Amino acid sequence: MGIFSRTRDIFAANFTELLDRAEDPARMIRMIILEMEETLVEVRASAARSIADGKEMRRAISRLDELQNSWTEKAELALSKDREDLAKAALMERQKAADMADGLRAEIAVIEETLKSYEADIAKLQGKLREARARQNAIANRIESAVTRAKARELLNGGRTEDAFSRFDILERRADFAEGRAEALGMTGPKSLEEEIAELRASEKVDAELEALKASLKSKGA
Template sequence: MAPVASWLSGPVFSRARDIFAANMTELLDRAEDPARMIRMIIMEMEETLVEVRATAARSIADMKEMRRSQQKLFEIQANWTEKAELALSKGREDLAKAALTERQNAADMAEGLAEEIAEIEQVLRSYEADIARLQAKLREARSRQNSIQHRLESAVTRAKARELLHGSRTEDAFSKFEILERRADFAEGRAEALGLTGPKSLEEEIAELRSAEKVDAELEEMKAALAARKN
């Protein structure tokens, strides 16, 4: 197993600490394309977060394996203690001494594992703190990304609106409207003039008769309804 101290200075933590120490506002102010800069930062943070979590998971698995080994060493120590007591009870002090030596070897190994476990626990606490800081920075970056995207979209929309209000295309369109309106006025005036001077056609006279019949019928219906209400 690699020394625990090497984990603390590995590339994962070096990169994570660089990101934690970065001033987000300063980076964005210096960037020529803030939206692209934020996307790059977010991708870097997400990749680092995945690596830190994976490394933490491996460390937890290593620690569990060490604890199982430590428990076995405790059992071995107890077993050698029983053997030493048995040998001593039978007058075999040499065997008892050898058994105690083996028990000490197991105790030394268990103590070394305890130190390794303590170091891993310290590293895991660092993992937790780094993950929390990285998640906070990630939330900040995503918030800035949404804000910048909204501002860019808003600016494009305002630019289009101002172009429509003040641009030459709009002025040309309104000048054409005026021409069309003058043509419509001329056409309506001509139609009215023709209607005043020309006789009514057969279809127009028949249409007027039909309209008059409908009005007379509605009038009779109204008279009948009023009479019914009075009675």
């Protein structure tokens, strides 16, 4: 009766209402699933015991039927020997076996009805269990999504993002300084007076050597 009572409570359970009242919906639904799984195991175990009892009773009925046939033969034998008293006693034993067999058949009918109830309850429990597991997955996905959104908002609105961008500013300033230094190394300042005079002297010397080279080539050609 305890199993049937628990099963009825599960069938009547309104998951949405339970979850609305729960402080921790994920924990609540895990407890509901565990309760259903335990109840389903118990119902199946009870059904298995009822099936075993039914098989044992059918074997007993078969033995009782054989016993009735045996007592019938004995009654016929007694009558053939004009022993009506023995025949009557044999028929009384046959009736006892028949009554026992009828009692077992009545018990089997009860077991069969119980098994039908078990079968219906198992099907309903499995449906409720599928529903609970589906809700568990949905809740897990919602929690995971909420955590992800919270992390994203914390990253966008928190101090960590500002620190990261401030570090980017520092790195950009360092890059600007390095580029400026490289450009400065390639720069040349205005020439001094001495440098300009030295360049003129060097240019005059080159011009003189060039004229001498021309004169030499001209004399060789003549």
